[in-house]
Amino acid sequence: MDRTWWTKFITILIITLGSIWFLVPSYYSFFKLPREDRNNLKLLQEKLPRWSPPARYRLNLGLDLQGGIHMVMRVDTKTALQKRTERRAIQIANYIREAKLGEVTADANPERLEVTLTAKDPSTMDAIEKDVVARFEDFSKVRRDGNKLVLALKENQVNRFKEESVDQALLVIRQRIDKWGVAEADIRKQGNDSIQISLPGYQDPEKAKELIGTTAQLEFRMVDDSSDFFRTVVQKNPPPPDSGIHLTTAEGFPQLEAKDRETLLAYFKGKELPADRQVLLECVASKVKKDACESYRTYLVEKNVPLTGESLNGADASYDQFGEPEVNLNFDAQGGRDFGTLTEKNVGRRMAIVLDDNVQSAPRINEKIPNGRARITMGRGFTKTRQEQLEDAKLLALVLKAGALPAPVTTGEIRQVGATLGPELIRKGSLAAIVGLALVVFFMAMYYKFAGLIADVALILNGMLILAFLAIFNATLTLPGIAGFVLTLGIAVDANVLINERIREELSHGKSPRAAVDQGYDRAFWTIFDAHVTTLIAGFILFFTGTGPIRGFATALVIGLVASLFTSIVVTRVITTYFIHGRGAQTVSV
Amino acid sequence: MRIIKKKTNIDFIGKRRPALFISSILNLSIIVGIAIFGFNFGVDFAGGTVVELKFAHPISAEEIRKRAQSAGLHDVSVQGIGSAAENSFLLRLGGVTQLTKETAAQAEAAIRAMGPLKTFYADLDNGLINFRSEKKLDPAEIKKAVEATGTGVNEVRALGESQAGGFDYQVVSSGMADKISSAMRGNQKEADFLQQRVDYVGPQVGKQLRNKGVMSLLYAMVAILIYVAFRFDFKFGPGALVAMVHDVIMVSGYFLVTRREFNLTSIAVLLTVIGYSINDTIVVYDRIREEMVRYKGKPLPEIINIAVNDTLSRTILTSGVTALSLIGLLIFGVGEIWDFAMAMLVGIIVGTYSSVYIASPLTIWLDERAAAKERAERGGMKATVA
Secondary structure: OOHHHHHHHHHHHHHHHHHHHHOHHHHHHHHOOOHHHOOOHHHHHHHOOOOOOOOOOOOEEOHHHHOEEEEEEEEOHHHHHHHHHHHHHHHHHHHHHHOOOOOEEEEEEOOOOEEEEEEOOHHHHHHHHHHHHHHOOOEEEEEEEOOEEEEEEOHHHHHHHHHHHHHHHHHHHHHHHHHHOOOOOEEEEEOOOEEEEEEEOOOOHHHHOHHHHOOOOEEEEEEOOOOOHHHHHHHHOOOOHHHOOEEEEEOOEEEEEEOOHHHHHHHHOOOOOOOOEEEEEEEEEOOOOOOOEEEEEEEEEEOOOOEEHHHEEEEEEEEOOOOOEEEEEEEOHHHHHHHHHHHHHOOOOEEEEEEOOEEEEOOEOOOOOOOOEEEEEOOOOOOOOHHHHHHHHHHHHHHHHHHHOOOOEEEEEEEEEOOOHHHHHHHHHHHHHHHHHHHHHHHHHHHHHHHHHHHHHHHHHHHHHHHHHHHHOOOEEOHHHHHHHHHHHHHHHHHHHHHHHHHHHHHHOOOOHHHHHHHHHHHHHHHHHHHHHHHHHHHHHHHHHOOHHHHHHHHHHHHHHHHHHHHHHHHHHHHHHHHHHHOOOOOOOO | OOOOOOOOOOOOOOOHHHHHHHHHHHHHHHHHHHHHHOOEEOHHHHOEEEEEEEEOOOOOHHHHHHHHHHOOOOOEEEEEEOOHHHOEEEEEEOOOEOOOHHHHHHHHHHHHOOOOEEEEEEEOOOOEEEEEEOOOOOHHHHHHHHHHOOOOEEEEEEEEEOOOOOEEEEEEEOEHHHHHHHHHHOOOOOOOEEEEEEEEEOHHHHHHHHHHHHHHHHHHHHHHHHHHHHHOOOOHHHHHHHHHHHHHHHHHHHHHHHOOEEOHHHHHHHHHHHHHHHHHHHHHHHHHHHHHHHOOOOOHHHHHHHHHHHHHHHHHHHHHHHHHHHHHHHHHOOOHHHHHHHHHHHHHHHHHHHHHHHHHHHHHHHHHHHHHHHHHHHHHHHHHHO
16 A cells, blocks of 8 residues: 555545534434524534534524424515605705705605706796705705706715615614524625525514514613612522623613623613603623624603604714714704703703614713704723724614614515424425435445445445535535435445546456546546536526525535535545555456 | 446437437426416415414314314315325415405405595505594594404504695504414314414515526526536536526426425425536536547437447446435435425436436437537638639
8 A cells, every 4th residue: 555545535534423423412412402592503512522523514504494484575665765865855954944044845756766857937947956966965966957957866876875774674673583582593785686585483463573573773772871670689689690690881871781681681670660751771892792782771761752753853873073084963852952951951861762662872961952953972991993983883873774764564474383283394304315315325336346345335425424424514404415425425425436437348348447546537537527517507597587495406516516526536435446456356246 | 335236328418309209298398387377376375375284183174174164264285295194284375465456445344434534555465454534533433343343453554644634544463374274273262273373474575585586597597507508618518507507497397296395495406406416417527528528429319329338337326325225215305305305306316317318318318419510611712712
């Protein structure tokens, strides 16, 4: 045995042992955990032996196999844009009236996203046009006929607004799902107007409707910092030490903080709150995981709602004159008056901005804000960089807009699999896979004798590699994935058929076993390679265009084919070479 | 052990004309059939709602249909799945939401009874009703009024006052799946069935998925073709392409003739067939190339005949082994997975056929045409010289 053989042999050994090692978490999750705890990574981690890979490298089951809900929500950006055009028409008309530029009527054409201004006195129109075009930057001039000026929403504004509408809907949906405490919920944008939601193991479709059932409620409510409530409550009823609830202070105000939302809410159950007060939570964003909450903090908030998102015209993140990020709020006429009274009465207190009962921010009121235009500066805390502060400002603006101008959301797709169907599919799927594999293994051994057995060893290693890599890549195993797994092994063994046929052919030409094996592998290599590449191309395209279960099929196919190049060619050759060169076999059993 | 004991010497090339003729007829009739009858699109592509119910006791499809009808659901198709003992049924409804032309008209009448309207528009695709009322209405009242007409309402949204005067409202109707569930339940206290699975796809989403599916097939064919052209001589390209198209059409024919559901899984099968069926073609092409070097000067048809005969046993074996792996799926697979395995089997068989009878003969035909053209050109040159 020469050195290259040993190198190959050791590589194969390492890969084999490695793939077995990586299957350890999957083994524990399927055979050592009760079924309902399969998604409980914490529990799995505790059960795993210390030498095992981390729990997150366990084979995920797709929604079709473990039950759960997959939804696609479509954001009706068209309606949102039309409403916005109408709103802007009113704002433009109001501006012209307030600036005393002249008397106009503003008509919105929601279908074309246009606003037509008609001046009573044509001579005022020039000045109006100049001012309005300069001030309302999201509109551009379409045409001007005498005293009529037609403005249209700019193309880039339309796109930005659509994007924002989806982001707003995403934010609201995320917050609502966070409340349900679904492990492994996956929420993401899909295309430019849809949101994809996967809730593995989740079974309540009625509750899923809450996501779009009601529009998000944005409220402005006063925070009660006068009573030192949280400090007293903790002194009177110390929370159990394992709950993780502890007292902190933010900007000098005491708050309770805990990692788990439910524990925190459960702690307040039965505790007496001051009259007309309510405990609301704020999500402290995780620095590690995007869009996840690191922990939750409490606020004692007045029950009275003096102002809602309906009075808000808009919100934007920008920089103030000192270059500090800030959020600008813009109320309508009545809202502006209400906000003026509210701020006048409560100078020095904190005002909570609440979306769907989640505190988003609680800025301090520094002075009376009379004109309906408020600024929230992001200056609190010196731990954040300016970039982070700008991100915060943008997020807050998004929250405000989500409450003020919600885009209607409709259901595009719901796929729900009940919990009882999954285990049955797994049972049938594995049975089908085992039967298919057994037939192939049996056939190879019968037809090619010893060479067939070697191919079978490679085939089994290939199967293991597919499962191991699915686990490593955190891919999901779906029902079509199982079909893909079986089919891939059927395709993988084709390579050995090609090689063995070639060896037979070379032997029939009177070549020595050694030469026949070498030539068989060399000549068949490119054929096998080409055949694998074409199927891989199809597999990759399926991977990138497919979703859900179908993607699971493509994943199994792609991993299996790549692994097959290794197992069918390299592994079988190393074993065959051992018998021919090493043991000096004079015959080759093909 | 051998499948083909002796070396074969079948004249594949001699039979290419009848083979090409029959294949062309078959392909054309499938295309015409698709144009006339269309596929039996599943919810993925057609939109609609499918609910899988498992009953606790034996029940007939007829009984289920009756229950649906008595609750006012008329166009429900009921289909048993799995073995009879499982009491599992698929119920399929065309609509996605409870809003149809009739129910929308009823809802309109109910809303108009509450006060004069300025506009009314029912978006049946999305299950939405948008209307503008002259006076302010109570969303809860609207919900009550619409639900009284039999359309489930998810939510009524007040969209605010319009600047043109009037108040905008949006009624979001409930999905069909709820209606099936409540219809099946009738007045039972405890439902005698389990809702195993719900698939609900909006019509616009269905259209998107369909377009995406077709595009992915085209991308795959183009990409594989580029690879084949790059790895082999350019003249092999057309043969490979025609064989690929042939296989896709034949497998589509399977879905057309059997009326099995054509859905996302079917697209996955077609893509895999495109990638896999070319494998046999590659085996033959590789051999042709090899023989071309060995027997320089021999006419191409003869070389191809030798190559196809020499590789015949492995062409059959590779396809056979892959088909063998599918048998388990055919025995134990239900629904989509059984369809997947069956269509894949069809793909493997037609793929093997096409690599022998279509890809190679086309290569000859192109080669002959090129030679004839060359001859004609040379002849023309001679003529000018003379």
